[in-house]
Amino acid sequence: MADTMEKKTPISLEATMSDFEKGTVEIPAADSALTFLRNQGGEIVDVDEKKLVRKIDFMILPLMWCAYFLQYLDKTLINYANVMGLQADTHTTPDQFSYLALAFYCSYLVCEIPQGYLMQRFPTAKYIGVQIILWGVCVTLNCACKSFAALMAVRVLLGCFESAVAPALMLITGMWYKKAEQPTRMGLWYLGTGTGTIVGALTSYGFQHYEGTTFKSWQIMFLMWGLVTISVGILFVLLIPDNPMTSRLSHDEKIYAIERLRSNKTGVENKTFKVEQMLECLKDPHTWMMALITCSSSVTNGAVSSFQATIIKGLGYNSKQSALLSIPGGAVNVVSILSATYVAGRTNSRGLNIICLITPAIIGGALMAFIPKSHGPAGPLIGNYMTNTIGAALPLLYSWVSANFAGHTKKVTMNAILLMSFCLGNIIGPLTFTGSTAPIYTPAKIAIMATGAVAIAATLLLLFKYKHENRRRDRMDAGERVHVVDSEFMDLTDRQNQEFRYAL
Numbered sequence: 268m269a270d271t272m273e274k275k276t277p278i279s280l281e282a283t284m285s286d287f288e289k290g291t292v293e294i295p296a297a298d299s300a301l302t303f304l305r306n307q308g309g310e311i312v313d314v315d316e317k318k319l320v321r322k323i324d325f326m327i328l329p330l331m332w333c334a335y336f337l338q339y340l341d342k343t344l345i346n347y348a349n350v351m352g353l354q355a356d357t358h359t360t361p362d363q364f365s366y367l368a369l370a371f372y373c374s375y376l377v378c379e380i381p382q383g384y385l386m387q388r389f390p391t392a393k394y395i396g397v398q399i400i401l402w403g404v405c406v407t408l409n410c411a412c413k414s415f416a417a418l419m420a421v422r423v424l425l426g427c428f429e430s431a432v433a434p435a436l437m438l439i440t441g442m443w444y445k446k447a448e449q450p451t452r453m454g455l456w457y458l459g460t461g462t463g464t465i466v467g468a469l470t471s472y473g474f475q476h477y478e479g480t481t482f483k484s485w486q487i488m489f490l491m492w493g494l495v496t497i498s499v500g501i502l503f504v505l506l507i508p509d510n511p512m513t514s515r516l517s518h519d520e521k522i523y524a525i526e527r528l529r530s531n532k533t534g535v536e537n538k539t540f541k542v543e544q545m546l547e548c549l550k551d552p553h554t555w556m557m558a559l560i561t562c563s564s565s566v567t568n569g570a571v572s573s574f575q576a577t578i579i580k581g582l583g584y585n586s587k588q589s590a591l592l593s594i595p596g597g598a599v600n601v602v603s604i605l606s607a608t609y610v611a612g613r614t615n616s617r618g619l620n621i622i623c624l625i626t627p628a629i630i631g632g633a634l635m636a637f638i639p640k641s642h643g644p645a646g647p648l649i650g651n652y653m654t655n656t657i658g659a660a661l662p663l664l665y666s667w668v669s670a671n672f673a674g675h676t677k678k679v680t681m682n683a684i685l686l687m688s689f690c691l692g693n694i695i696g697p698l699t700f701t702g703s704t705a706p707i708y709t710p711a712k713i714a715i716m717a718t719g720a721v722a723i724a725a726t727l728l729l730l731f732k733y734k735h736e737n738r739r740r741d742r743m744d745a746g747e748r749v750h751v752v753d754s755e756f757m758d759l760t761d762r763q764n765q766e767f768r769y770a771l
Contacts, residue, residue, distance in 0.1 A: 298534035298675070300525045301756035303512045314523040323443050323524065326515070328455055330503050331436050334399055336459030337496045338432045340467050341406045342371060342425060344492060347471035348485035350576050350586040356483055359415045367422050368697035372569070374426030376690035382431045383683035386438070387540055387675065392507035395435040399500030402428035407493030410486035433665070433689075434682035441669040441678070442510050442535050445528060446770055447615045450666040454608025457662035461604060464575075464597030471576075472590040510536045529755040532767050537675035537758045544676035547760055553671070554684060556729040560621070561664055561688040563725065566718040567628050567657045568689075569696020570711055571596070578635070578651055581707065582644035592648065596655045603659035617667040618730040618771055621660045625719045628657035632715030654715060661689070670770040671733070674760035692718070733769040740765055
C-alpha cells in the first residue's frame with residue numbers, strides 16, 4: 268500500500284519541521300526518535316534484523332517478566348496468606364478481607380493518571396525500577412501487620428506503586444517491537460501471572476510446613492518475596508534502557524532498531540505532554556469500547572486472583588490441598604497466554620483471540636455455579652480452572668492498545684484508562700464475594716458469566732468499528748494524497764495520520 272497522509276497536516280508541526288531540517292534542533296512536537304535520526308543518523312551497515320531482535324529480547328524481556336511476575340505474585344500473596352491463618356492472626360473478618368482486595372485496586376485506579384503523567388516526564392525504565400523497589404518495601408511490611416487497619420494501609424500503598432508497572436511495560440514494548448511482534452513479547456512478560464500463581468501456591472504449601480513460634484508462616488512468606496522484589500527493582504534501574512536511543516546497542520543497531528518501527532506509525536517516545544492528544548483520547552469512541560472490554564473481562568480476573576484458593580477450599584479441601592490445587596489454574600493461564608499471543612502474533616489478530624479466551628471462562632462460571640454439590644467437587648474444580656483462560660485476554664488488550672493508539676500522550680492516556688478499567692473490574696470482582704454467600708459464592712460465579720458475555724459483545728462491536736474505519740481510509744486513498752516524509756515519527760495520533768490502519 269502506498270504511503271499516504273491526510274492533507275490537513277497541523278501548521279505548527281510544519282513550522283517545526285522546517286526548522287528541524289537543519290539537523291541540529293530538537294522538536295518537542297515530534298518523536299524523540301526523529302531527533303536522534305536527524306542528528307545522529309547515517310548509513311546502516313552490517314545489521315542483521317533477526318540477531319538484533321534476539322539481542323533486544325535478551326536485553327529487556329527477562330527483567331520485564333520478573334517485574335510482572337512479582338507484581339502479580341506480591342498482590343496475590345494475601346490470597347495464600349488467607350488460607351495460612353492471616354485472618355485469625357490479624358482478627359480480620361471475611362468481609363474485611365474482601366475490602367483488602369478492594370483497597371488495592373481502588374488505590375491502583377486512582378494513581379493511574381498521575382503515574383502515566385510522571386512516566387512520560389521521567390526516564391521510563393528508571394521510574395518503573397524505583398516503583399518496584401517501593402512496592403517491595405510494602406510487601407515486606409505485611410509481615411509486621413497485626414490488625415486489619417495495618418493490612419489496609421499497606422494494601423493501599425501497594426496499589427499506588429504497582430499501578431505503574433503494566434503501562435510502563437506496554438510503553439517499553441512499543442518502543443522496541445513491531446506491531447506483529449508485540450503480542451508475543453507482551454505474552455512473554457505477562458506469563459508472570461500464570462507463573463506467579465504456580466510459584467505462589469508452591470510457596471504457600473512449603474511454608475505451611477513451618478512450625479516455628481517466633482514468626483507465622485505467612486509473615487516469612489511476605490518478608491522473603493518483599494526482599495526479592497527490592498532486588499529486582501535495583502536490577503531494573505541498572506540494566507533496562509529507557510529507550511533505544513540511550514541503550515547499550517551499537518550506533519548502527521540503534522538506528523536500525525528505530526527505523527524498523529516506521530511501519531508501526533506509533534513512534535517511540537516523546538516527553539512533551541500534549542493536552543490536545545489527551546482530549547482526543549477521551550473523545551475517541553474506540554477508547555471507551557476498549558475500556559468496556561477490559562472492565563467486564565477483569566471482573567473474573569479479580570475474582571480468580573483474590574479468591575481462587577478460597578473457592579477451592581470451599582469445595583471441601585484443607586489449606587494445604589487448596590494451595591496445591593491452585594497450581595493447575597496457573598498452568599491453564601500459562602498455556603492460554605502462550606497459545607493466544609503466539610496465534611495473535613502470527614496472524615496479527617487480537618479481537619477474535621480475545622473472544623476465544625473469554626468463552627471458556629463463561630463456561631467455567633456455569634460449571635461452578637450450577638453443578639449440584641452432590642455431584643462432587645470435580646465439575647466446579649474444572650470450572651475454576653477454566654476461568655483462568657480469561658487472564659490471557661489482558662496481554663492481547665495491551666497489544667491492541669499499543670498497536671492502535673498513536674501519539675505518545677494519547678497512548679499514555681489510553682494506557683491509564685485501560686488500567687483504570689482493569690482496576691474497576693477487579694474492584695467489582697471481589698465485591699461479588701460476600702460473607703453471606705460463603706463458601707459457595709453462587710452470585711459471584713453468575714457475575715463471571717454475565718460480565719464475560721458483555722466483554723464478547725463489546726469486542727465484536729470494536730472489531731466492526733475498526734474494519735469500517737480501515738475501509739473508509741482505503742477508499743480515501745484512491746484519491747490524491749501526499750506522503751509527508753518521517754510522518755511515522757512526528758508524534759501524530761491515529762486520528763491525525765490518515766495513513767494509519769487499525770490492527771484487528
